[in-house]
Amino acid sequence: MSGIVRTRVGYCGGTRENPTYRSLGDHSETLQMDFDPERLSYGDLLEAFWESHSPEYRSWSRQYASFIFFHGEEQREAALESRSREETRLKKRVYTEIVPYPVFYLAEDYHQKYYMRHYPELMSDFSRMYPDTREFINSTAAARVNGYAAGCGNLARLKSELGSFGLTPEGNKRLMDIVMSRR
């Protein structure tokens, strides 16, 4: 989605300090993003949230539970209203919990930009742009390339922004091939 500036995955909502994937405790796998409020609203993100999973099914584990962790009163109200709308639309109970944002623990490096990691050419380019993994995780370009690698977007859109990703000609070709191969 245009307007998303940074993405990261991690663990949130539980009580265990410094969880890891192998020792998650009572945390849930969580996606956190920074977005540009001039280009994207929290409501837009909530719509994408509901479209991205099936909240009418109760999770069998805390690891895969559905949560909205709200940052402030405005987000809380928007989240409650949107859940109500989703229940009306589905005509079913929605099991998503809406709770105050507590603390977010960043997941291990190998979980970040997960889909891009399937493509060594793309990872090689980003490692040359960002030898520091934290900078790589915070890269808008990396978030967008990861989105294309995950199957989002289309060829026309990719062509319109490919030059802004900073990839080598080989990286550009690889990303174009990835998107064209699924047409």
Place this chain on the structure above:
Amino acid sequence: MLFVKKEDSAPLPAPPLDAAAPAKTETATFALG
């Protein structure tokens, strides 16, 4: 550690998109089940 081919390890400049990132952002946090 990211994947790096030994022969292609010369630094590359940061992507133009990252240089244009807005200074002011808001944060959203979701668990998608």
